[in-house]
Amino acid sequence: MAKKKSKSSNSNTIAQNKKARHNYNLTDKFEAGMSLQGWEIKSIRNGKVNISDCYVFMKNGEAYLTGAEIMPLNSASSHVVCDATRDRKLLLNRRELDRLSGAVDRDGFSLIATAMYWKQxxxxxxxxxxxxxxxHDKRADIKDREWQVDKGRLMKNKNLNKD
Structure with missing residues (x-):
């Protein structure tokens, strides 16, 4: 009889950059694989990742992630040199790379990393x-969010008084 896989957690998310939505107007979403070393995968499985200050840049027609910190484990092999903040190559197809480089060069867009997660x-x-x-854009967003909360309270009170 085959065993069923049980997931240890419901979320596959490893790390998030929560400030990105506050600091940037985000438009188009992309998903990319990363070229990682073995010690990095072990550290990621232990949750030793920080992507709060990282971004993606284009160099020689390729995309790289910089600023992401993957802290090495204490039990890492002695013959492996662990660089926690090295640039990691992103795995994208040529059409996506061309689109990204055009948007960055011509239109002045930035490439902001928002989440790292497991997919299988x-x-x-x-x-x-x-x-x-x-x-002023950030203040307007805060004002809109607070108004949504206040509006919800008003509607709740209106419905309670109606009964």
């Missing part, structure tokens, strides 16, 4: 094309 046995990176927000 592969580590994937979710990133967006985005433009930076100004301070």
């Amino acid at each position: 046995c592969w580590v994937k990176l979710e990133f967006f094309l985005g433009k930076g927000k100004k301070d």
